[in-house]
Amino acid sequence: MTDTRLIHNVGVGALEWLWAHRDGFELEPDVDPEIGFLERFKPIGELAMICKVLFREGVAGSRQAQLARQLIDHAWRETLDGGRMLVRGQLTEPISPIPFEVYLPFKELGYSQPEVERAAALNHRIDSWAAFEATPTRRLGLSAFQRRFGLRPRPPESEVRDTTWLARAPEPWTVEGHIAYDVTHNVFHLTDWGERPDGLPPATADYLATWLPVWIDDWLDLERWDLLGELLVVDACLPRPTLDERAWEGFARAQQPDGAMPALRTMPEGPPDEVFDIVYHPTLVAAYASVLATSRSMSLLAQA
Template structure:
């Protein structure tokens, strides 16, 4: 996005970001604690840890010196060193190969570069996962992205062709946007653009088409009070070269998220109609809040990359984190 002046919108995004990042840092360790292993179902916990590893990767690329990154990186590194964790990736057979590929691709670099993920990657590549066989366009694109990230050989289609066969590309003008699945659209954009760290490679007409659909979906998600989906769509706007602080739908989305954020920094649910109940137990509150709060942390740390403001303390304005656990 480049360097912007320290306007109130940027300060508000910094505050939103600081709250979400601090909440995730305070509570992500629960995913690998005995209480978390006992209280959370295995497959949702595995998914949550993969999401955390993706956040760690993007956060380290966007703001490597951020001290709030340390607890997130520490949890990921601890899990990826655990020789028993790979077994959990295969508990749900229909997700096993994809989880294994993601686990291998998101392994943190460093002293444990030859840890358990190497054998897991080899197992994932032993079947037909890394070929085009029997894959939806979305799964094909996701597989290509993580195979490339992992540095493993594959026979998958290239990105331009995968975009051409995507649901986003195939959505005709004049058709209602309700036909589009927001997660499918946003993750298509994320994988093409490496979550904003490369150009998505779309030509003029394709880029205009994708921007139009994402902006219209953002407007609808804001109108419905969808916190999780709005966060993803704001990042998709950024990946397509838009500035969510400046587009009308992006500015409305950021206001929605700032207003929804709880005093402890969490987004306490996926939407205004799905927020955590007042009497929610700590584990219920965690399960309601984790997804949306992680999405906001991921989106805002990328949006704020490269921005400067006059008073660095403005970038860290956030309410004091509170106790999910």
């Protein structure tokens, strides 16, 4: 099993980088809606979700907890203008679930924007939202988010779960990048982002216990750090995580001295805003993988 300190330090560095580059999570309010006004909201929702996991697991040091709180406050008050930018996004694309998805972790952390909540309740009642075309994994996530918000999932999670690639346990050697990302997010939704490892159906947990180590080895050798980080999160979501030593050591070596995690092989070059757009996600994933694996490692030590 990997040294817990090594796992923990990956998250320490990642949070330092995220705080230092917090202004990179800016929106583009004047962009033409046809080219993706709401796309810039997704990183903010991911940031909020990972900060929520950090607070939930309770294994962060005081510096990490402080940075996470400052990050989430900055994102809410400055980037989202107290939630008003979410309202604007919902008005721009009334049926889009993105404002709702971004808002939920903020709501769970105690922030509030009544107009977004009213829009979510209204959209939940109309057939167009339920018919919104999405992959099975995305639909599973939307149903899970509705449950967490206090709405009746449309459709029920159990109904969507069985339509996903992972639920069917196909030939494991057919996994490629897009499928692998669907697998990781499927696990995130089924376990409520690692809170409930028992949310994985036993057959799915067994399938992952068998094949996840193989996939981790593959993407470690390919130096695809973003996807490897997500697979390390999946490992920490399993009932019996491996906390693979070779994978974590390789992951930690890839991290830069300032805490940034490259997406693929080495750090990209270019203007700072372009570099941010490439590395913010693997760095967020590094923070997520670190806090969840640290928590599981400490639990295993306590049981030893």
